[in-house]
Amino acid sequence: MGKATSSSSTATPTPTPSALFFRCKLLCFSLLYLLTTLFLALYHYLSPTQCLFRSSPFDHPLQTPLFTYPSSYGEHKYALTTHRSVCNSSIFFSDYRRLFKEIQELCRNSSAFTPVLRYMQGKNSGSFGANFSTQKRISYFDHSNDNVEVPCGFFKEFPITTYDRIAMENCSGVVVVSAIFNNHDKIRQPRGLGSKTLDTVCFFMFVDEATLKGLDYHQLISTKSDEYRIGAWRIVKISSNEFYENPAMNGVIPKYLVHRLFPNSKFSIWIDAKLQLTADPLLLIHSLVVSENVDMAISRHPFFIHTMEEAMATARWKKWWDVESLQTQMETYCENGLQPWTSNKLPYPSDVPDSALIIRKHGLRSNLFSCLVFNELEAFNPRDQLAFAYVRDGMSPKLKLNMFDVEVFEQVAMEYRHSLKTNRATSLKGSGAGLLLIDLEGAKLQYCLRFNFKATNNKAEYELDRYLHKGRPCEKI
Template structure:
């Protein structure tokens, strides 16, 4: 029987569970080091030159030797590219509104504006038996000669929408109920908006932000078509017995003047002085905005305090019409051929690029953000609104393309008749209302 030798010690390996923990810890250590190296340039783990130890080194010198400083990383090929303009974050800014509307009084000096008389063409003189003209147009058949004459700030009769056929038997659109028209005729201060073609949700003004005077004296008018009203009613927004949904009075528009809903929306946007003949002030809000500020505070700040007749914000990103044209084409906002036709016409009539370095430039931007407009219904303010509407009626519904041309031409042809204009910062627009996205169509 063979004898067994001495037992050799058994060499045991690291248990599997322990090996897994070691691997995970190693992985986390490497990951943490990589994260700190690439994404945390201000972390206290610094790779410094020996010059940093020199007690006489300044803060700038120390930062210059810091291989992990933000400035150093920006100069390396591993730095992250800057964010594109489309990712800019736009925020509201603080506005110094008066504390209360109770003591507001219109300044006496405010009424000293250019005076002249405007009358409007209401009957189209063209014969509708002519094969070239089959139906009346809401904006009328304005000739280029009539268009040129209309830019002079003087006593005149001009096209400004609401044109009917010569016999009165033709309907050009935007028909309103007689009861609504009677209420609108008594408004002196108006806040208006519109939704056509079921293009948006109904956003009610923030009621607790409105003062007692405003609730009793300011007209809140929401224009819409039957399609939109039916959709809103199905969502629970049903007008009460007075035709109101919250502060909004619903104004039903029959027989829309354009198949393009965006162009139809320009009627209440630009022609508030036609819709509300007794109004002295009007505020326009796009339906994508919810009013969060008392309208009387808005009028005091944007008009009275600035001595302005017309107030609109600058665009948040663009200031030159050339850039606006390119952006409209890039996003396919309108037919490219029609955009080019309008743009070429304006260039041939003197439209120039925006030049911020020009000391005589009349506006801080040639591109507005037209979702918020504050107006005094003065003669030259009403004239500008008619002229701007006529450009939209003649060309595309992209009113940002025609704004600068209309303003500059009016100013050029009337050098002795000032138009007190306030083109304010976009952050101020964002301060008076909450912005939303339009309803997404299925």
């Protein structure tokens, strides 16, 4: 009889201790990654805005409201909320403590802000900016020689108190600036400030006599005091009757000459008084300027890309009363090189900004741009969006600019507006015409026509519209 044999099965090798340790370690890392991802996703989902993202939800301590206003103050204003279900352009905020130290080191490093722009000196009784001719202004666009002095306002004394002047000169790091003239807006306190921001960042609000009286009326300040402060803001009164008749033009001085008003500051944020800052200024400076290695950060306009579009809107919506001067301004810019936006202008994504929020590093390029824009605004009108691309494209050296998406702007500032009013000739649905027929017996027949195109009954505006559509290279939009 044959000997029975049994089939032997292949034995599974026993894992070595080192292999088991490696697998255990890999499993732990996988679980840690999964839990971290889920936590950050949950935090991002529950965050009040999905456009802002911080490296850690705990590194930015928020503070309580800085000031309590009486109920009567600002009641005619309402907030414009945004309703975006998704965010296509989020902004990343670094660790607050780390960026705080980084910005402090930058402010102490003077070499990071050289060379220094030199300014033309002298007194001119005619205007604050001397109101140079077109060709004279253009001659300063090419700044190839650092020894050349550039006209940049202050040809008349800037009338502020000695207390305010000393405080402005002592602001040697970051300054946030705003202005209210003719009591047109209300003071909004910044929100979302870090624990050290108020100790290191200066907040200055420039006002005129009418605004100061309004603040005194609401008992927010006492006009008998030499210095005024409301919450985070130091209030600086200037005598507007010594400057421009138009209050908006007076607001251009702190908006574009902030580097001259605060000669020792290294970074600045301009914010229109219609806005309330809802993100820490240090976070904005670091994420939008320092991290991007640019001279300036400003939002794109939500609708317009070409300067001519903004010019037409300025005329159509009566943003500036002298439409004929707008035509002269556009003719001047077209004759001196202004072109519509094309991809050839990249990395500049647009010619029209929303200049309600401007974040600057006070270097030569940024300061030169601000001076040149101010000179254009004094020459024509305070609508800075019209001069923006003309100066930016024509100046040398070129400005390093971060034009971020409008949805980012909407998440770092809250806008307040007056109650909207329209007249009978204005409608969001378009333009129209009415026809009234009366027969011999007095019977009336009324007809209404609505146009699906823009129209105007203003002769000067019509002439501007016709000029902008003649087909010249500058007007092709």
